Amino acid sequence: MSVVIYHNPDCGTSRNVLALLRAADYAPVVVPYLDTGWTRPQLLGLFAAAGLTPRDALRVRRSPADVLGLLDPDISDDALLDAMLIYPILVNRPIVCTPLGVRLCRPAETALDLMAHWPNGPYHKEDGTLILNTDGERVA
Helix, strand or coil, rough: CCCCEEEECCCHHHHHHHHHHCCCCCCCEECCHHHHHHHHHHHHHHHHHHCCCHHHHHHCCCCCCCCCCCCCCCCCCCHHHHHHHHHHEECCEEEEECCCCEEEECCCCHHHHHHCCCCHHHHHHHHCEEEECCEEEEEE
């Protein structure tokens, strides 16, 4: 299985995860989901593999979730999935798939849990935050 990232290039977290994967010498398949959209089976499979419900994966900030009335706790998972198919931005990102599992990688350093090897340290996110020290160990 290759490494796959469902990526939004306008998202700093998504850019950080992609850069982290590449710095560790992975060549991830990058799926620009805002362009390609989603299928129901794809979302159901990703959510099941990551242990997420559609509500867990719903992007609330900077999305139309509130305007669409999707924040109401009575909205069903099926209704959320239907909305995610119409508005791909409603799915929080990035979602990363590796042989070690599938996760919604927020914050970016969550991706380390899915990586068999990490980049050499020190390693910083684009905002300068250190996530791996000089010895290549995770910074708390």
